[in-house]
Every structure is written in structure tokens, then in C-alpha cells.
Amino acid sequence: MSSSRILIIDDDRLVQRSLGRLLSASGFDAVLAESAEDALTRVSAGGCDAVLSDIHMPGLDGVALLQRIRRLDADLPVLLMTGEPSLETAISAVEHGAGLYLLKPVTPDVLVPALRRMVGLGSLARLRRQAWEVLRAATNPPDLPRQRRHVEEALGRVHMAFQPIVAAADREVIAYEALLRCDHPVLGSPGSLLAAAERAGRLHELGREVRRQVAAAADGLPPGPLLFVNLHPADLEDHALYDPEAPLSRHAARTTLEITERASLKGDAAERIARLRALGYRIAVDDLGAGYAGLNSVLLLGPDVVKLDMALIRGIDVHAAQRSVVRSLVGLCRELGMDVVAEGVETREECDTLTHIGCGWLQGYWFARPGPPWPSVQAHP
Numbered sequence: 387m388s389s390s391r392i393l394i395i396d397d398d399r400l401v402q403r404s405l406g407r408l409l410s411a412s413g414f415d416a417v418l419a420e421s422a423e424d425a426l427t428r429v430s431a432g433g434c435d436a437v438l439s440d441i442h443m444p445g446l447d448g449v450a451l452l453q454r455i456r457r458l459d460a461d462l463p464v465l466l467m468t469g470e471p472s473l474e475t476a477i478s479a480v481e482h483g484a485g486l487y488l489l490k491p492v493t494p495d496v497l498v499p500a501l502r503r504m505v506g507l508g509s510l511a512r513l514r515r516q517a518w519e520v521l522r523a524a525t526n527p528p529d530l531p532r533q534r535r536h537v538e539e540a541l542g543r544v545h546m547a548f549q550p551i552v553a554a555a556d557r558e559v560i561a562y563e564a565l566l567r568c569d570h571p572v573l574g575s576p577g578s579l580l581a582a583a584e585r586a587g588r589l590h591e592l593g594r595e596v597r598r599q600v601a602a603a604a605d606g607l608p609p610g611p612l613l614f615v616n617l618h619p620a621d622l623e624d625h626a627l628y629d630p631e632a633p634l635s636r637h638a639a640r641t642t643l644e645i646t647e648r649a650s651l652k653g654d655a656a657e658r659i660a661r662l663r664a665l666g667y668r669i670a671v672d673d674l675g676a677g678y679a680g681l682n683s684v685l686l687l688g689p690d691v692v693k694l695d696m697a698l699i700r701g702i703d704v705h706a707a708q709r710s711v712v713r714s715l716v717g718l719c720r721e722l723g724m725d726v727v728a729e730g731v732e733t734r735e736e737c738d739t740l741t742h743i744g745c746g747w748l749q750g751y752w753f754a755r756p757g758p759p760w761p762s763v764q765a766h767p
Contacts, residue, residue, distance in 0.1 A: 601633035638666035696730025
């Protein structure tokens with residue numbers, strides 16, 4: 387089995403050579419780039435399994451280099467290092483898909499496992515992309531009638547699961563997020579169902595069915611907790627969403643609509659959101675840190691709640707840069723009057739770290755897995 391090839395970029399040649407020796411001794415094939423442009427040439431030629439780059443360099447800095455790499459290879463893991471951390475560069479790094487944001491000096495016990503994990507995730511991303519290409523080839527226009535039949539069947543097999551969102555202070559259930567589920571043999575995952583419904587032109591039907599089922603479940607929602615319901619970007623163009631007589635509209639005062647930051651919203655999104663607020667809905671921005679819009683554009687929407695993407699939360703107890711970014715985001719949102727939910731909390735250590743940071747609301751498997759209405763929060767010793 388060949389060694390994983392790691393491309394190292396650092397304007398400090400002594401640091402670069404030291405990193406090269408460390409990685410070579412750890413079983414990697416370390417390649418030293420003479421400059422950022424040299425690195426781009428090597429990435430373009432292929433054969434790299436990960437990139438390890440300093441952020442602060444003359445000419446093309448690490449974040450700009452990351453943006454250029456993403457145009458060449460969307461799946462190549464990039465780990466950025468810096469001795470001068472800042473919230474701005476950390477957010478930029480996350481937005482453009484940096485695998486990790488590490489603080490110098492980086493010790494071998496942190497760097498080597500991180501690189502091995504990133505190389506593995508990069509391989510997984512490439513396999514997922516290949517699988518997507520295979521599936522896309524299998525769903526070309528001649529197959530569209532079969533896809534439409536699958537969507538028709540799946541619409542009748544949709545159901546909702548719910549996962550609690552808890553207060554960090556006392557583990558009280560603040561809300562339940564409604565999550566799309568489907569037991570169709572082909573379109574069983576939410577992603578595949580949404581993609582197929584989009585191809586078949588039936589996203590609005592799917593969105594209405596989701597909201598109908600959530601509304602039916604909400605009739606039995608205990609007093610106190612709120613509801614969080616995800617919107618596909620196409621739902622904002624569905625006139626039924628704004629109907630005061632629609633099933634979910636009667637629960638608008640207890641419902642927060644989640645709009646993912648992974649999607650690019652149209653120019654009239656603010657106007658449409660104002661109409662939803664007029665019905666009584668609250669607005670949440672989902673997946674903050676994983677989207678295209680960037681923090682400034684998200685804030686222009688004026689959300690009531692911000693949900694931090696789980697990529698920012700995973701391993702936050704051991705990554706100082708993540709803690710710094712999340713602490714700053716929590717403080718900023720608090721100043722702006724926004725509640726913050728940390729998604730994907732899976733361990734006691736992540737839970738304790740987020741509580742200490744001051745994140746008010748938490749969600750994840752550590753508390754409860756999604757299930758029928760209404761899952762209880764696990765009691766941990």
C-alpha cells in the first residue's frame with residue numbers, strides 16, 4: 387500500500403523541512419512546495435492526498451490558496467496552520483472547507499492523527515462523489531418515469547422523527563426538531579428523496595406533506611417546548627407556505643423555520659421571511675459555518691436562532707481553534723439577541739465544553755436520538 391502524499395506549504399523553510407521530516411518519519415510521503423503557485427501546480431497535476439499549509443504567507447495567503455485549491459479539487463483535505471489566530475480567518479477557513487484550523491506550534495501527537503483522519507475523510511469524499519456520479523448516470527432522462535414512480539411511492543411512505551433540543555444549563559427540553567424520514571427501498575435517505583423530488587418537480591408536494599405531518603404531531607406537543615422545522619430553499623417559493631389556513635400555520639407561534647446556510651437564497655428571501663414572521667414564525671439559520679452566504683449575509687436575514695454546524699462542534703473539547711471560533715460566535719449572537727444551538731453533540735466532553743463556553747442550547751445523540759413524538763432526554767450518570 388502506497389504512502390499518503392502530503393503537500394506542505396510554509397514560507398519558513400526551516401519549519402517546512404521540519405514538518406517534512408516529521409511526516410516522513412510517520413509514514414507519509416512528504417512533498418515540499420516551493421511556493422503557493424508551485425503548490426497549485428502540484429494539486430492540479432493530482433496525486434496529493436492532503437495539503438498542510440501555513441495561513442500567513444507573502445503573496446497568496448493560506449485562505450486564498452484554499453479557495454484556489456477548491457476550484458481544482460473539491461475533495462482534497464486542506465489543514466491550515468497559524469501562529470496568529472483570528473476569528474475572521476477561522477471563519478473563512480471553515481467556509482471554504484478547511485479540514486482543520488491548527489494553532490502553531492503543532493505537536494506531532496496532534497498533527498499526525500489529524501492528517502491520517504483527514505486523508506481518510508478525503509478518500510471517503512471521493513468515493514461518495516464517485517457514487518453520486520454512478521447514481522446520476524443511472525437517473526438520466528430515459529429513467530425519469532421510473533424516478534417519478536419512486537417519488538410517488540415515497541410520498542406515501544414519508545414520516546417524521548423528532549429530536550430534542552435542550553438547555554445547556556439544566557437539560558430541560560426547549561424544543562424538538564422535526565426530521566424527514568422515509569422507508570422507501572430506493573429513496574430511503576432524506577437526501578436521495580429530496581434530490582429525486584427535485585428532478586420530478588415535486589418538491590412543493592414533499593414540503594407540504596412534511597409540514598402537514600409536523601402539524602398533526604404538534605397537536606399533541608406538550609406545553610412548553612417549541613418546534614423546529616427545516617425548509618428546503620424551494621419551499622420559500624411555495625405559496626402554500628404563506629397560507630394562514632395551512633396546517634402548520636396554526637402552530638406558527640410555536641414553530642421556528644430552519645433555513646440552511648448551505649443553500650444560496652434568492653434576492654427576495656428577506657421579503658419572504660418577513661411574510662413568515664407576520665404569520666408568527668421564528669426563523670433559524672441552520673448549518674452556520676458550512677454554507678455559501680457567509681456570516682454577514684446570514685446576519686442580514688436577522689434570524690432569531692443560529693444553529694452551529696456540527697463540523698464546528700465535533701471534537702471541540704480538544705481543538706482550541708474551534709473553541710475560540712465558537713466562543714466568539716456565541717458572544718456575537720448573544721449581543722445581537724439570537725439564541726444559539728450547537729448541533730451534533732455526541733460526547734460528555736463536547737457537552738461540558740459547550741456549556742462552559744456559554745452556548746445556551748444543545749442538540750445531539752448525547753441527549754437523544756431522533757424518534758417518534760416525543761423522545762425523552764437520556765439521563766447520564
